[in-house]
Amino acid sequence: MWTDELFHVKKPIIALLHLRALPGDPLYEKDATMGEVIEKAARELQALQEGGVDGILIANEFSLPYEKKVSYVTVAAMGRIVGELKKEIKVPFGVNIVSNPLATIDLAAAVEADFVRSTFTGAYIGENGITDTNIPEVLRRKKALGLDKMKLLYKVNPESDVYLAERSLEKITKSMIFHCFPDGLCVSGSSAGQETDSSLVRRVKAVSGFVPVFCNTVCTKENVVEKLIEFDCAFVVTAFKKDGKFENYVEKQRVMEFMDVVKAYRCTMKEGV
Numbered sequence: 001m002w003t004d005e006l007f008h009v010k011k012p013i014i015a016l017l018h019l020r021a022l023p024g025d026p027l028y029e030k031d032a033t034m035g036e037v038i039e040k041a042a043r044e045l046q047a048l049q050e051g052g053v054d055g056i057l058i059a060n061e062f063s064l065p066y067e068k069k070v071s072y073v074t075v076a077a078m079g080r081i082v083g084e085l086k087k088e089i090k091v092p093f094g095v096n097i098v099s100n101p102l103a104t105i106d107l108a109a110a111v112e113a114d115f116v117r118s119t120f121t122g123a124y125i126g127e128n129g130i131t132d133t134n135i136p137e138v139l140r141r142k143k144a145l146g147l148d149k150m151k152l153l154y155k156v157n158p159e160s161d162v163y164l165a166e167r168s169l170e171k172i173t174k175s176m177i178f179h180c181f182p183d184g185l186c187v188s189g190s191s192a193g194q195e196t197d198s199s200l201v202r203r204v205k206a207v208s209g210f211v212p213v214f215c216n217t218v219c220t221k222e223n224v225v226e227k228l229i230e231f232d233c234a235f236v237v238t239a240f241k242k243d244g245k246f247e248n249y250v251e252k253q254r255v256m257e258f259m260d261v262v263k264a265y266r267c268t269m270k271e272g273v
Contacts, residue, residue: 016237051255126161
């Protein structure tokens with residue numbers, strides 16, 4: 001799998017680096033500065049890397065509620081942040097402007113990201129109304145920008161919205177692979193913050209062929225071995241944060257303890273246990 005080559009390990013753990021609210025976001029405090037956002041992101045980056053994660057995905061997770069068409073200031077802010085962090089990034093990294101696939105591709109080109117993750121396909125309904133994607137435009141932009149080596153990780157099912165298509169998960173996955181060329185498939189829980197159902201994984205894996213499948217939500221120290229048995233890779237974030245809460249900051253000790261469990265499992269893989 002290409003994941004083995006990029007991350008130099010089997011069953012890689014990709015940590016999310018959640019950027020705090022950016023200029024223009026409702027949660028961006030009146031007296032906040034970009035310097036503070038960058039400083040906080042740099043501290044979390046250090047904790048994640050020293051804790052031993054295999055990759056980093058930088059996302060504007062606190063830009064709530066997420067825009068259907070992202071503001072220019074958000075893209076500019078993320079470009080500045082990633083640009084300043086990049087000299088300290090020692091593992092493969094990706095970017096994600098939440099709910100904005102095309103802007104994610106543009107940002108990735110500017111910062112030379114190794115991969116991106118987004119909701120690239122399908123139509124959904126949720127708190128923001130109806131969201132309709134445009135994968136033909138995304139793939140053509142990727143081609144025009146010469147991003148042939150960059151990997152695209154597609155969300156197979158939305159975390160909190162409802163898929164409008166009345167098709168089975170198997171049919172969605174097979175169609176996505178045939179028509180839209182994903183490099184990886186991300187399987188989420190039925191809603192934000194919900195653990196990914198094992199039955200969903202098996203259904204996707206049954207038709208995914210050689211495309212790696214990622215655990216996209218709620219991977220913890222307690223369930224990570226179970227998840228890695230089922231999945232090829234995993235995204236992790238809340239488990240790394242103080243008290244395991246979304247709004248808190250990453251703690252190096254929690255990262256190390258989590259990765260110790262992962263490394264022990266990898267040893268059993270090598271031994272054929």
